[in-house]
Amino acid sequence: ALTIGIVGLPNVGKSTLFNALTKNQVLAANYPFATIEPNIGVVELPDPRLDRLAEIFGSARILPATVSFVDIAGIVRGASEGEGLGNQFLANIREAEAICQVIRGFSDADVVHVDGKIDPAEDIDTINTELILADLQTIEKATPRIEKEVKQKKTEPEVLAAMQAAQGILEEGRTLFQAMQADGFDTAPLEDLQLMTTKPFLYVFNVDDDVLADEAKKEGMRALVAPAEAIFLDAKFESELAELDDDEAREMLESTGQDEAGLDKLARVGFDTLGLQTYLTAGPKEARAWTIPKGATAPEAAGVIHTDFQKGFIKAEIVSFEDLDKHGSMAEARAAGRVRMEGKDYVMVDGDVVEFRHGI
Numbered sequence: 001a002l003t004i005g006i007v008g009l010p011n012v013g014k015s016t017l018f019n020a021l022t023k024n025q026v027l028a029a030n031y032p033f034a035t036i037e038p039n040i041g042v043v044e045l046p047d048p049r050l051d052r053l054a055e056i057f058g059s060a061r062i063l064p065a066t067v068s069f070v071d072i073a074g075i076v077r078g079a080s081e082g083e084g085l086g087n088q089f090l091a092n093i094r095e096a097e098a099i100c101q102v103i104r105g106f107s108d109a110d111v112v113h114v115d116g117k118i119d120p121a122e123d124i125d126t127i128n129t130e131l132i133l134a135d136l137q138t139i140e141k142a143t144p145r146i147e148k149e150v151k152q153k154k155t156e157p158e159v160l161a162a163m164q165a166a167q168g169i170l171e172e173g174r175t176l177f178q179a180m181q182a183d184g185f186d187t188a189p190l191e192d193l194q195l196m197t198t199k200p201f202l203y204v205f206n207v208d209d210d211v212l213a214d215e216a217k218k219e220g221m222r223a224l225v226a227p228a229e230a231i232f233l234d235a236k237f238e239s240e241l242a243e244l245d246d247d248e249a250r251e252m253l254e255s256t257g258q259d260e261a262g263l264d265k266l267a268r269v270g271f272d273t274l275g276l277q278t279y280l281t282a283g284p285k286e287a288r289a290w291t292i293p294k295g296a297t298a299p300e301a302a303g304v305i306h307t308d309f310q311k312g313f314i315k316a317e318i319v320s321f322e323d324l325d326k327h328g329s330m331a332e333a334r335a336a337g338r339v340r341m342e343g344k345d346y347v348m349v350d351g352d353v354v355e356f357r358h359g360i
């Protein structure tokens with residue numbers, strides 16, 4: 001499964017956040033296909049549409065999609081030079097598909113900040129700098145080899161050009177993901193180098209509850225990372241929330257004026273940052289969300305249920321969740337002409353409710 005690596009300076013609340021995530025961990029019995037390891041937290045992707053589907057189809061159970069987070073050992077300044085746990089840290093990051101940086105925004109005199117002060121901009125810069133330096137090293141090390149391969153016509157010259165462009169971006173102190181978001185920099189030719197700053201980033205600001213209610217303060221922090229996504233939560237509060245049952249948790253949330261748990265927001269934004277979306281299936285047995293990459297075609301979506309469904313794909317019977325919700329049953333939606341037959345070139349839309357026809 002695709003994973004989001006949680007990184008951040010020491011004492012920012014990573015472990016607190018990760019513990020909260022693991023308290024919310026899915027039941028392995030429901031997800032036998034998910035590998036659950038000590039440093040991985042697998043949580044459900046909240047999706048109220050599944051409750052409605054279960055109601056319409058009389059489904060016995062609900063199976064949401066999942067999002068996986070991996071706790072990556074603390075970064076220290078100098079990690080790119082192999083300081084402390086540096087090398088292990090970089091190896092772990094390489095294995096994650098997206099990077100979630102936790103940033104300390106809470107003020108607690110009893111918890112020491114490694115750099116002696118609360119400065120989110122500086123913290124972001126510290127992490128970015130280590131990743132940028134590591135990528136620069138990777139590029140410098142690979143350049144002579146790639147130059148040789150281009151001469152031997154084993155590698156396309158575009159790769160070398162992209163490496164030079166990337167080097168320029170990194171030397172300006174920008175990540176390749178920032179360049180991708182801001183100027184559409186194409187990282188595709190660099191794929192084999194497994195550079196770290198090409199991964200999508202998202203940011204969690206771990207803040208006190210007074211900041212959660214302070215839109216102006218949040219806007220200021222959001223501006224530090226835009227256009228990347230920013231999530232504001234109180235890790236300690238989330239950890240307490242994760243121990244309550246659903247009704248109690250909802251009450252506690254409401255009492256603090258929040259409309260959604262921070263962990264739910266993180267799961268949602270993280271899933272989206274990974275470039276994923278879901279489609280839905282429903283029947284008497286279960287109402288279920290299936291994970292596919294954005295842009296996946298109908299046969300590719302079928303392949304997520306079973307590889308044979310992709311090979312034997314004939315067509316897909318599809319109704320949008322909105323139409324099904326509005327009409328209240330498959331029969332009514334069909335009578336209203338809202339149920340379509342789609343072929344092998346159909347590109348899936350988030351929330352499609354699907355039944356595949358296959359020849360196996």
Ligand code: GDP
Nearest residue numbers: 010011012013014015016106108111234235236
């Ligand atoms: P890590 O080093 O980034 O994993 O940080 P920890 O999760 O171990 O947190 C460091 C310290 O900060 C611990 O004493 C936590 O209890 C405390 N802490 C974490 N999150 C919060 C928070 O949101 N508010 C406050 N006041 N303290 C927090």
